[in-house]
Structure formats: structure tokens, C-alpha cells
Amino acid sequence: MATSHTNMKSLLPSACAVGAVGVLSVVAEVCMGSFPLDIFRFPLNVVLLALWFATISMLYRNRSGNAFARFMLSRSATWLTLVLMAVIGIVLGLQRKPSSTSWPVVVSILFVLTHLCFVVLRGWRGARGIRWRFSITHIGLLLALGAGFWGAPDREQRRMAVYDYPSNEAYTMTGELRPTPYPIELVSFRMEHADSGAPTHYEAVIKVDGKDVTLRVNHPYDRTLSEKIYLVSFGHSLMGETYAVIEIVDEPWQWATATGIIMLIAGAVMLFIQGPRRTER
Numbered sequence: 001m002a003t004s005h006t007n008m009k010s011l012l013p014s015a016c017a018v019g020a021v022g023v024l025s026v027v028a029e030v031c032m033g034s035f036p037l038d039i040f041r042f043p044l045n046v047v048l049l050a051l052w053f054a055t056i057s058m059l060y061r062n063r064s065g066n067a068f069a070r071f072m073l074s075r076s077a078t079w080l081t082l083v084l085m086a087v088i089g090i091v092l093g094l095q096r097k098p099s100s101t102s103w104p105v106v107v108s109i110l111f112v113l114t115h116l117c118f119v120v121l122r123g124w125r126g127a128r129g130i131r132w133r134f135s136i137t138h139i140g141l142l143l144a145l146g147a148g149f150w151g152a153p154d155r156e157q158r159r160m161a162v163y164d165y166p167s168n169e170a171y172t173m174t175g176e177l178r179p180t181p182y183p184i185e186l187v188s189f190r191m192e193h194a195d196s197g198a199p200t201h202y203e204a205v206i207k208v209d210g211k212d213v214t215l216r217v218n219h220p221y222d223r224t225l226s227e228k229i230y231l232v233s234f235g236h237s238l239m240g241e242t243y244a245v246i247e248i249v250d251e252p253w254q255w256a257t258a259t260g261i262i263m264l265i266a267g268a269v270m271l272f273i274q275g276p277r278r279t280e281r
Contacts, residue, residue, distance in 0.1 A: 140263025151253025
């Protein structure tokens with residue numbers, strides 16, 4: 001009991017430091033507004049990712065003499081991680097347009113990823129060698145969450161009006177002109193109306209990369225693994241011609257997220273097939 005009390009006492013400064021960072025994130029949100037995500041675009045986010053992992057690896061190797069590393073490997077950090085994940089999920093789920101750019105959310109996700117990375121470093125290998133089920137599942141979770149976090153600055157949304165002639169004039173959500181590297185052309189547009197005259201369904205056929213693609217609301221076209229094209233709305237020009245409004249969403253880190261999800265599924269399948277591991281007595 002005395003040893004446990006001593007260990008908790010030694011972890012207290014690290015726990016207080018983590019709590020202080022959380023309070024500072026709330027103050028930053030109130031005073032400065034949203035987290036400046038655009039500043040951390042590639043290659044800065046990759047550099048920071050490498051430094052983050054190198055720092056965690058160094059702290060883990062010297063964990064016996066480092067209070068912060070011992071705290072991140074403690075049960076208290078695990079419980080805090082579970083609480084933070086639940087709170088983040090609830091907060092983002094209740095928002096009409098979920099935004100993960102607030103300072104408290106960014107700091108919370110970074111804490112969750114840091115704890116998960118410490119856990120992976122500690123548990124990927126056991127006395128019998130590599131713990132495949134543990135490694136595949138936890139590294140998959142780390143990839144899925146980490147790609148969304150570190151890759152968020154590189155995510156880009158652009159909108160453009162598409163007419164019956166080729167154009168690549170697209171704009172970001174802040175109104176900045178950001179042309180697409182390929183032209184898009186409206187081939188046809190079809191709309192269905194209710195008895196009242198209100199539109200009930202519409203779809204557009206666009207030409208992109210030399211082929212015709214059909215877009216419907218909530219049915220995007222996957223141009224690449226990381227790029228999707230959505231049909232948003234439609235309109236009429238002063239000349240009476242119909243145009244479609246499309247949204248191009250580019251997520252360069254999508255491949256890492258997909259890899260993490262596949263690893264999570266593989267780990268779950270392995271757990272189901274092999275069953276719980278029995279401890280020999």
C-alpha cells in the first residue's frame with residue numbers, strides 16, 4: 001500500500017502538468033479562437049510527427065527515470081484517454097457541422113495519441129516474441145486516429161460551378177482561388193419535381209479525366225483514394241443556363257486511415273478466430 005501511494009505521489013506532478021495544458025487550451029480557445037490548422041500543412045506536419053514519435057521513443061527508453069513516461073503508461077492515463085475519447089465523440093457528434101479545430105479538442109486528441117503510442121511501444125513484443133494480435137489492433141487504431149489528426153492540415157475542400165464547357169476554376173471554403181489540375185465539364189443535368197414544383201431529386205453527369213461520371217447527392221465520385229467529388233447543388237445563370245455546384249474534397253492521408261481500419265478489422269478477426277489467450281499456470 002505504501003509503495004502504491006508513493007508511485008501515485010510521484011505521478012502527481014505529471015498529472016498536474018497535463019491538467020494545466022488542458023486548462024491552457026481552453027484559455028487559448030477563448031482568447032485566440034480556433035486552432036490555426038493551416039499553419040501546419042505539409043511538410044511541417046510531417047516534421048512535427050517525426051519529432052513527436054522520436055520524443056516518445058526517447059522518453060519510453062528512459063521511462064524508469066522519467067515521471068511523464070511512467071504517467072503515460074499508468075492506469076490513470078488509460079482512464080483519462082477513455083474519458084477524453086468519449087467526450088470528444090459526444091461533443092463532435094452533437095455539433096451540426098463537426099469541427100475538430102478547437103484547442104481543447106486538438107490537445108485532447110494529441111494526449112490520446114501519445115498515450116496510445118506509449119502503450120504500443122510497451123506491448124508490441126512479449127516474452128514469446130511479437131504479439132501479433134495486440135500489435136495489429138493497436139497500431140491500426142494509432143494509424144486510423146493519427147492519420148486524421150496529423151493529416152487534417154492537408155485536407156482541402158474546394159467548390160466550383162460546372163457549366164457545359166471545360167473549366168478548372170475552384171475556390172476554397174474561405175473564397176481563395178485554387179484551380180484544379182484537370183478540367184471538369186457538365187455533360188447533362190436531370191431534376192425531378194414534386195407536385196408543388198419543388199425539386200425532389202437531381203443528378204449531374206460531368207466529364208472528368210476524359211470520362212463521364214454521374215453525381216447524385218450523398219453519392220460522390222471517388223476520383224482517387226484520397227479525392228472525392230460531391231454534387232452539392234445547382235443554379236441558373238443570367239442567361240438561363242443550368243449549372244451544377246460540386247465540391248472536391250482532397251484528403252492525402254486517407255490511405256493511412258484506410259490502412260489503420262483494415263488492420264483493426266484484421267485484429268478483430270484474429271481475436272475471434274484464435275479466441276482469448278489462456279495463461280499457463
